[in-house]
Amino acid sequence: MSEASLRQEIEQLLYLEADYADDWQLTSWLGLWAEGELLYEVGPLDTPRGDRLSHNQVLYLLSDDRFRLEQRVIRMGKPTAHAEAPVRSQTRHNYTHLRNIAVDGDVITFKVNMLVTRTRRDNEGVAILPGYVLFTLARQNGALKIQRKRIFLDLWVLSNPGTMSIIL
Amino acid sequence: MSRIGQHQSRFLQYDPQNHIFRVHRDAYASPEVFAEEKQKILYKSWIVLGHETEIAKPGDFVTRRVIDRELIFNRDSAGNVNVFFNSCMHRGPAVCKHKEGKASVFVCPYHGWVYKNDGYLASTGSTKADAGYPAAYLQRGEGAVRLQRIKNAAQRAGFYFVNFDENAGPLDDYLQGAGARLDRMALQTTAGFEMIAGVHEYDISANYKLLCENSYDGYHLMQTHATYLDYVKEILKGSNLDPKLGGTVMTLGNGHGAFEIPVLSGRPVAQWLPHWGEEARLLLEAKRNEVIGRLGEELGANVCDMNSNMVIFPNSVINDQQTILARTIIPLSHNRMRVRAWTIAPKDEHPKLREIRMENILSFLGPGGFATPDDVSMLEWAQTGYETTNVAWNDFSKGMTPDETPQNSTAVYDDEMQMRAYWLQWDKMMSGD
Numbered sequence: 001m002s003e004a005s006l007r008q009e010i011e012q013l014l015y016l017e018a019d020y021a022d023d024w025q026l027t028s029w030l031g032l033w034a035e036g037e038l039l040y041e042v043g044p045l046d047t048p049r050g051d052r053l054s055h056n057q058v059l060y061l062l063s064d065d066r067f068r069l070e071q072r073v074i075r076m077g078k079p080t081a082h083a084e085a086p087v088r089s090q091t092r093h094n095y096t097h098l099r100n101i102a103v104d105g106d107v108i109t110f111k112v113n114m115l116v117t118r119t120r121r122d123n124e125g126v127a128i129l130p131g132y133v134l135f136t137l138a139r140q141n142g143a144l145k146i147q148r149k150r151i152f153l154d155l156w157v158l159s160n161p162g163t164m165s166i167i168l
Numbered sequence: 169m170s171r172i173g174q175h176q177s178r179f180l181q182y183d184p185q186n187h188i189f190r191v192h193r194d195a196y197a198s199p200e201v202f203a204e205e206k207q208k209i210l211y212k213s214w215i216v217l218g219h220e221t222e223i224a225k226p227g228d229f230v231t232r233r234v235i236d237r238e239l240i241f242n243r244d245s246a247g248n249v250n251v252f253f254n255s256c257m258h259r260g261p262a263v264c265k266h267k268e269g270k271a272s273v274f275v276c277p278y279h280g281w282v283y284k285n286d287g288y289l290a291s292t293g294s295t296k297a298d299a300g301y302p303a304a305y306l307q308r309g310e311g312a313v314r315l316q317r318i319k320n321a322a323q324r325a326g327f328y329f330v331n332f333d334e335n336a337g338p339l340d341d342y343l344q345g346a347g348a349r350l351d352r353m354a355l356q357t358t359a360g361f362e363m364i365a366g367v368h369e370y371d372i373s374a375n376y377k378l379l380c381e382n383s384y385d386g387y388h389l390m391q392t393h394a395t396y397l398d399y400v401k402e403i404l405k406g407s408n409l410d411p412k413l414g415g416t417v418m419t420l421g422n423g424h425g426a427f428e429i430p431v432l433s434g435r436p437v438a439q440w441l442p443h444w445g446e447e448a449r450l451l452l453e454a455k456r457n458e459v460i461g462r463l464g465e466e467l468g469a470n471v472c473d474m475n476s477n478m479v480i481f482p483n484s485v486i487n488d489q490q491t492i493l494a495r496t497i498i499p500l501s502h503n504r505m506r507v508r509a510w511t512i513a514p515k516d517e518h519p520k521l522r523e524i525r526m527e528n529i530l531s532f533l534g535p536g537g538f539a540t541p542d543d544v545s546m547l548e549w550a551q552t553g554y555e556t557t558n559v560a561w562n563d564f565s566k567g568m569t570p571d572e573t574p575q576n577s578t579a580v581y582d583d584e585m586q587m588r589a590y591w592l593q594w595d596k597m598m599s600g601d
């Protein structure tokens with residue numbers, strides 16, 4: 001596969017993933033993940049080069065294995081998930097500057113910049129969540145699936161709102 | 169004439185005979201009250217600053233805000249612990265811009281004054297510059313220039329506190345029963361504690377006292393945390409643990425209070441969950457035996473099996489749950505706070521148990537967990553209710569009895585006695601000059 005067509009395939013997956021997250025189609029979003037072990041994390045806020053440390057060494061904002069990610073999605077879908085009910089945050093995921101694409105057999109890794117905006121009805125203004133993502137994809141049955149999504153935000157403090165109750 | 173115990177003030181309706189305890193919402197929603205409480209309460213109380221493990225070695229320092237004061241907390245080269253205001257004695261800038269590190273001197277970036285890590289001025293930039301000042305400035309006697317120290321800094325069970333009141337009494341007197349609760353946490357290990365790197369720092373658009381109340385409010389668990397309790401059921405599948413809510417609330421004197429409820433979701437000291445696997449089971453069994461062997465059956469089981477959330481009046485929250493988690497609250501204004509949550513763990517913890525601790529923290533606690541975001545929403549919505557309606561009073565009457573002594577007593581876990589004790593203390597301090 002040429003570099004250009006792989007890049008295009010990755011971009012398609014990222015755009016689909018962003019749309020599912022922004023539309024709160026949580027089950028479809030979860031369906032983009034690979035079978036087997038997975039990792040979904042948001043790294044530490046106040047730690048430079050946080051991506052060199054694991055969630056066992058420093059306080060991440062969140063770190064989900066398969067069980068917890070599935071539970072997170074179940075929880076977020078409930079009307080009793082008060083932080084996002086009855087009116088959910090409106091989010092907009094933007095990915096740019098896709099780079100460092102590396103292929104090792106069926107596994108593809110890359111880095112991409114991320115800018116998520118988040119608007120809440122009961123909170124004036126728009127929260128801007130800038131950062132980058134280290135993705136690991138796996139090709140399973142011909143399709144690209146997400147195996148790891150490790151997000152590192154350019155924030156010291158989580159503010160307006162100070163919680164992470166959306167899919168980043 | 170008021171009956172015994174009955175009490176009506178600007179902020180309180182306290183009527184034990186009629187089972188009424190109400191707090192005026194101005195206590196949360198008025199900028200003027202906030203300014204007043206800063207003077208009368210926040211600057212006069214002992215506030216958690218950090219933990220001794222952060223400044224274990226000579227030269228170690230952290231910089232930190234307490235209430236609205238910027239501080240340097242360090243251990244100097246002679247091994248003494250200091251808390252300084254982080255401001256140059258010449259004309260003001262912070263002399264340390266790093267969050268943490270090791271330093272033998274602090275150098276002001278503006279004109280280059282150099283302070284030793286015990287705070288004394290060592291140089292004003294050059295010998296030539298030094299000549300322009302009284303010789304006493306650079307000597308350690310009378311007239312010496314030194315970073316301004318907070319006189320009242322003290323520790324209990326490794327937790328360091330400061331009090332900005334020059335005339336404050338001793339920390340241990342202030343803590344009363346809260347001190348013994350801190351001692352109890354320290355019983356988890358004989359090896360001492362270490363700070364886990366990183367903090368959860370997040371803002372909440374609500375008065376800081378709302379988070380204090382929420383931290384030991386057993387009554388809200390079923391409702392606010394319905395989704396978290398569903399998750400707990402899921403992780404307890406296949407175990408014989410029964411995720412029942414229960415336990416007690418207690419008042420500890422001087423407005424401090426705690427609740428103690430059975431562990432729901434396992435913890436590294438020391439309760440096992442099936443999905444952690446066999447290796448973890450053996451390690452946790454060994455840890456449990458160690459604790460019980462050392463402390464005896466009753467105290468040992470209490471240390472292993474009970475979660476305890478404590479509010480040290482007025483704004484320090486120390487939770488002993490999946491981990492020991494301190495939430496120091498910076499009240500930014502009457503309707504906004506910054507939470508700084510950090511955690512300590514036994515130094516001798518097995519790596520597998522540390523892994524479990526970290527996972528456990530992330531699933532429940534913190535702004536990305538399965539519980540905290542819902543709490544935060546409740547607090548913000550409560551604050552909005554105070555600011556957008558004319559309703560004047562909040563109710564804290566649950567479980568009240570005519571003969572209740574609101575200090576140093578216990579009640580069932582979902583009563584509001586601990587909050588009544590908090591507010592009685594708050595009201596008492598606000599009623600003084």
Ligand code: FES
Pocket residue numbers: 256257258259260261276277278279280281
């Ligand atoms: S202000 Fe610090 S050296 Fe002048």
Ligand SMILES: [Fe+2]
Pocket residue numbers: 382388392393539543
């Ligand atoms: Fe809660």
